[in-house]
Amino acid sequence: MLLTRHGFLWVFITLVLAGLSSPVYPFDPVADMSVLYRTHVDRRLDVPAVEVQRYAELATEALVMAGVSLVQPQYLAVVDRDPEIQAFFLFWRSAQGEFQWVGASPASTGRPGSFDHFQTPLGVFDHTTENPDFRAEGTRNSNGIRGYGAKGMRVYDFGWQHVPKGWGDGAVVDMRLQMHATDPDLLERRLGSAQSKGCIRIPASLNRLLDHYGVLDADYEQALRNGRPLWVLDAQREPVPYPGRYLIVVESGRADRPDWAPAPGRR
Template structure:
């Protein structure tokens, strides 16, 4: 490539980056942005990926989308998510971009570099949000797949932890298992109905939600929950520190193997893994990470409403039979 053409490409790339930053400030007023320190580069990358520009940190001809090129195609499995996951949150585009930037910042802080585009589950533990967002992509750009309400740790009770923040690896170092569907002494099925997958991330340091709030060890898991007593409460903090997700989201992640990168590697090496379902249709680009953030929102956004809990209808009591008239005494 000659020097003149390369200089032209560089100028265009800088112009696009400036336009992206201006658009970001326009469509994302400060009041609408989640609190916390989003890096400008992450925000620009997220918006660039959304518009199909896929900007990189460097200035090279390979990162520039040719003029007139079609915008990026929808994220893999986005249509399937809308059809197969019953509990969904309709997140505005500006919020999708903000969370994509926050996801990238969390990966960078954890020094996680992705070798290829993949699926990642991002959870916002803010009490005013309580949501899981599914993304596909890499540091070159993220595409939003879908979102659902969740329940994270509820402090203030004994043995209740705050769900820890950070990037958590899903690997065979902490093997998954499946729910037995049994109830505890309170009649609660903590892992949901029989057969639901329990995603295990191992022992993690996390703040205790009781006593002096010192650090303790939590077995961090992501799993379904009691379909009657707890799933209707998703969208509010309820758990002992784990991430409770809707049953249909659990099934979706499980069936498509969205965070099974390490499990697929073991299968390719000849291992037999009982926890993997026989009817799974794994994606070609699985991931392996759960990312937990906290936007610390002071108000609940419209797209994440409080769950509506309805009391069972009161059973109507049968009306007492009318008393028959007293018979006159016989002489």
């Protein structure tokens, strides 16, 4: 049966109205981000519930000690620098202060003991546009290592920190605290052990997840809303609602290495 002009119009309007009436499902900051974490991050840790609670308590204590009061719900990046753990944890903190675990991955923090090496400082560090991020150029150093990882990897900058030297007289000096990927061929397989000069190394796939979804970009998104152009942000990103802005470094104080955080080469 052929449709008249009015018939086509009626079908078109019906389809449009049907589309408008379709349910819209909001982004769930825990369930949906957990799926994205499992789907896109290739190096993950399966953390027991009792350990999740432990890290939520350590993060809460660090926030209190730093005098940071959180009002908005947001994501928090927590890193354990303990030599027996060396891991990154992504949490969602609700407006009521409830912590929910999203995902975890092996990481590397500072290994003091030789020249120009620091222990990654403890505390709460604000990710702001005052210390602009940048992207790795993918160039190799004299040892053939791409220190920031492959070209295009985002380098998260948390500014200058006053920390004791990990060598010599141990005097307090300035160290630039950053979080970034590492050489995918030579160093990423060492994640899960202390390896860096003081910065935090994370898997490249985790770096891409945080970058693409703007998980720690609360201040950057606010700058965009204020009309400030930021070249470091990917134009194709899909920012999450209520992004975070804080990196929390803790030390859990372990006597030995738990099964859920195996040493490199034993995964």
